[in-house]
Amino acid sequence: MNEPLEIQALEQLALRFRALEAAPTWRQRLRSRPALLGVVAALVLTGTAGAGVVALTEGPPFPDAPAGDLAPRDRPVPGSDSLADALAPDPAGGPAWGIRVSESETGQRCMAVGRVHDGRVGRIENGEFRELGRLGPSGCQPPLAPGQAFSGRVSFTGSPEPRSVAHGFAAADVDRIEIRPRRAAPITVEPSADGTYIAVFEGLPTLAYTVHFDDGTTQVLDPTSKEPVDLRRRR
């Protein structure tokens, strides 16, 4: 497992290069493994595929990054983690995506995204669920400041297929957030009761945000524009 690069944008680029490895599509996998066709057919016939029931085996959890490699602001406090309310479906089906929220040693709010299985957040690799380590995969940010509309991060994963996962916290007066990839349909999410939101996109697009507030006003954040690119904004 590669150690993440310190500059977040460089790490995101690394994942984009990794995605070039072109994980085979589901169609290609099915062609190359005829036995899977039978499994899919059975799932369809029994209706379990539509219900999102996927047989997963438990794989080894991902190891923690060495604690010394992380600054205190990026080290989640043991026992402070919980599964956030927000969940989002994967475009190809299977377990939902969710956010593991925790608090760092300096009071930052940390988020790690992945597929949710038995209330835990992890990755699915070759039919195995592997829980994320406590140290390493989280991104930590300050809690929302007074007047701050929302905080946003986009996590990228290239395995098994490239996904962009937009997630974060929204203020209490945010009604909904429209997240728009450059060349695909937008996804509109409503913040959950705990203020979290999450949306999952195929591929690795650049995302623009329109935040709709309860009072009918909106705020547009477009990282592709000439405006500042940080997703955190004060109203």
Next chain:
Amino acid sequence: VGALTDARSFEAFYRRHAQAVLVFLTRRTLDPELALDLTAEVFATAYRQRAKFRGSTERDAAAWVFKIAANLHLRYLRRGHAERRALERLGIETPALTESDTARIEELAGLAELREQVAERFAELPAAQRDAVALRVVDDLSYPEIASRLGITEDTARARVSRGLRMLRGLLRPSHEGSAR
């Protein structure tokens, strides 16, 4: 390094050199966002051309990628915008920089100090060169426009900008060049 030919080892190669290239370009452009755009294009170019890489050592590979970086920076200076041809061919979009990323890149590149030094050195340039450089770099005017504004020929405008930038260039040599993460 034999193997830059598959994507996974290319990613490892990228991870070893990306930050050094970013610092290299930040010190040349004084602009982390632009430097990130150029860095992304550098590695996209390297990815597309990896089959042509003839070196055999890590040092060869680093030299190769820094050569691409220097060429793309030069092209940026000539054309006034960062090229995105390789990125577009690969369908890669450059990620947005967060405030903390920007601050860290500026720190790694020693940008605050560098900006001060450039400002000091800029102030020491002969007035004619300083005006020409300011019109070209700060106001982004073309050479014909600079010539017209200063009442000189286009060739003279080019010469003044060129000399002025040459005097500043020594400052923009990165101290972190070639270092890995």
